[in-house]
Structures are given as structure tokens and as C-alpha cells.
Amino acid sequence: MSAGRILVVDDEPQIRRIMRTTLTGAGYEVDDAKTGEEALAKLRDFRPELVLLDINMPGMGGLAACRAMRADPNVAIIMLTVHNTEAAKVEALDAGADDFVSKPFSTPELLARIRAALRRVPVSQSSPSRIRVGELTIDFGARTVTRGETASHLTPKELDLLRYLTQHANEAVPHRELLQAVWGPDYGDQVDYLRAFIKSLRKKIELNPDRPKYVTTEPWIGYRFNGAVESS
Amino acid sequence: MSAGRILVVDDEPQIRRIMRTTLTGAGYEVDDAKTGEEALAKLRDFRPELVLLDINMPGMGGLAACRAMRADPNVAIIMLTVHNTEAAKVEALDAGADDFVSKPFSTPELLARIRAALRRVPVSQSSPSRIRVGELTIDFGARTVTRGETASHLTPKELDLLRYLTQHANEAVPHRELLQAVWGPDYGDQVDYLRAFIKSLRKKIELNPDRPKYVTTEPWIGYRFNGAVESS
DNA sequence: CCGATCTTCATGACTTTTTCATGGTTTGTC
């Protein structure tokens, strides 16, 4: 098992290559992105625990990307830049970054700051790939859910939805938050998507979908996953 | 209400004084300690959300104090030192510090780092999600209120109203203030909304809604929530 | 082309919010 997943966001290929080597050598799983837009997409797919984010990037700048990512509390953000000015630091930190490192940086210091930041990520410590809750077994690796004897295959969106709900078990998760977590930041209003998928989710995990037990609706707010989640 | 409690740990009186002035000015509640031992004691009594910890101190050093404090995940630690070496930074961060600032530091940067670190402290996060008052339990996460055995579901407006009232418990909150807090700044005059919702609130939380005990009306002013609110 | 998945939409049942009319209460003035 890796020490964690890290997403490197920088427009310079050379930096990405160096970072990848360094971090992989330190035991992390690494993916990279060239732009802020790409980073936001990979945030959903790769699910990093930490993002190393360059401030100076063409298109959506690092600060804008940082603000967009901050919506998810389950990821730490360390910003990087060549500008070692006080104003830059304050701006980055107030955009939601957890830490700030100026280039050129020393590798040991960067690694130490990464370790420190990862300690604070709530879920992290790598989410287990299989969990049990009540008579349910959800296998995120195999993309299946088993209730009693019957196993069902979960489609990608169903899986993402279920994952986010179980990660926030026993709290009412707002529509908007769910939509943004599963579909991306631009889809906060497409409540219909949610309803359609909640329906098919329930068909697969609930004993009788008319009176849901695990995925209940929280009227006017969103949905909620009920049950004591234990890794398995 | 303060922005948070901060404990300043440094053996030089002058630093403590400057820090206290700066942080108090930024809206924080401040206490200080001269030694690591004293800091550990104040950690229990003062319950700071964040500790500013000097590395160089006589007696128990800053690093040892940091390691001891790290047992409590509900406090952020920022270490300070004049030694701006890489080794010092790595050592501090691996001792459990969340961040590292070298002296002399810029005040805006320090404040920004404090804000960033406070975002990560789990508990603090201002208002608790569950409170008890008398025979009432209000769960803002689950959006329910429980009186004795009976639990009721709260609609969004009811919840917002109750939240604002409990946050200002034992004071008369004017109509206008309540309306603006719950409905928005343009609704200061819609006293009818208030009356309708106060009524349904009372139906859910009062034993007999005719003689309200928790939500009483403050004639000619507004409403008031009575009772000792304790987080739970 | 086929099948699986995702998106879009219309429908009726349901809940919350808004609006309003009624009658009772308090306050202040004569």
C-alpha cells in the first residue's frame, strides 16, 4: 500500500518529471496535471489526498484552482511558486491552501511539509477498498455491492455516489455537495441526475427500495447514508 | 465571540507581549506560557485551538513540548525559531508541528498561516452540531430535535430559526434580526413569516405550546430562547 | 451495430413556505 496519493499540478513538464521521481521514490502514488482544469478533473478520478499546486499557470491560475478544490475538505493543498513575497504567501493561504513552499525548495523540507499536511487530512489514511455496513458489503475495487447472497455491479457514477455518501455516513449531505463531488463543480444544480442515480442505487442496495434503510432522503437538503461503516 | 484561542509559548517576555498585542488585535483570545511545562498545563486549562511554539526554550525544549502536545489532535501547532535551516524545519514538522515560521516573520504572513492552520482543526469549527438544553436535544447535523422519547424532523427554515435563537440564547432577539438572519436582508418586515414558524417550532419543541418554556415571546421586541445550552 | 451507461423530461404525490383573515392581548392616551 502506498503512503498516499499526490497530484502534481504544474505546466512545466520538467518540474512534473522531477516531482514524480521524487515523490514516487518517497513511496507516494503520483499523478499529474498540466492545467487547473485538468487538475479539477483528476481530483475526482485520482482522488489524491494531497495536491501540489503551482501558482503560475496559463488559463485558470493556481489560486482559482485552489479555491475550487477547497470545496473538498478531504484533500490537502500545498502551493508552490517562485515568488517568495509576503503578499503571494498570504494570498495563497487565504485561497485555502494548507501550506506554501517557494521554489527552489529543498526536497527534504517539501517532504516534511507533505507529511505534516497529510496528518491533517481527515479521511485520507487511504480509504479502504472494501467496507461492510449491516448486511451490505461494498467492494470499491471490484465495483460491486453484495446484500446477503446477491451481488450487483455498480456503474462508475453509482460507485462514486455511494463512495461519497459512505465517507460522510450518518450526516445529511446536500444535493450540491454530492453533485459537485461526483459530477464536478459545474453540475451543482442538476438535481435530476441525483434523483435518477439514487433511484438505481437504491434498487441495488436496498431490500425494498420503497422504504430505503441505507440511503434515505433528507427532505430539502439531500441524502444520507445510515449505518456503522466498518472497513473489511 | 472570538475567532479562536491561541496559546503563545516563548521564554522571552518581549516576544510574548508583541504576540499578545498582535493576536488580540486580530480578534483572537490569547494566553501565554514561559516554558514547555507551563504550556502543557495551559493546554488543559485554556484549551487553545492553536499553539505558537518557540523552539528554543530552557528546560523542556520546544520540540519535546511539541511531541507531547501532538497527542491531542484538536490543537494546531505552529513552531517558531530564529534558525531558518532546512534541518530545523524538517525536525519541527516531523515532531508533529503543522507549520513552521522562522523569525523574524512578517505579521500578515503569520496571521495567514494561523488562519490556514485553524481551518484544519477538527473540533473548533465554531458551532457544534449537537446541543442539549434541558430535556431537549437538538441535532443540527441530523436536522432533528428530540424531547424525551419523541424525535421530530425540522424543516430548513425551522432549523435556521432555531439555530439562530440558540446561538443567541437568553437574549431577546428582535424580529428584524431574526428575519434577516433566516430569510435574508430583504425580509426584515415580514413579521408574519416569523409568527408562522415560531408556532410550528413550538409545536415541535415545547411540551405544551400554549405556555412555551424554551421559545418565549419578548413583547414588542422579538423572541428569546431560554436555557443553558451545552454542546453534546 | 449493440449494449451499457448517462442525460433529460413529464407526471402526480407530497411537503414546505407564503399569505391572509380572525380574534385576543398589550400599550398608551384621554
Place this chain on the structure above:
DNA sequence: GACAAACCATGAAAAAGTCATGAAGATCGG
């Protein structure tokens, strides 16, 4: 005390919004 004016509680109904559902179209990879 009588009275008007402003306030308050209540119940009921209209308006607006939300939910589950089924089904049809769009998209994508093989």
C-alpha cells in the same frame, strides 16, 4: 375605565417547491 393602535397566536388555504418514478433520447466503447 374607555378607546384606539399596535401587537400576537392561530388556523386554513393558496402558491411554490421537492420527490420518486418511468420512459425516451443521447453518448460511448467495443
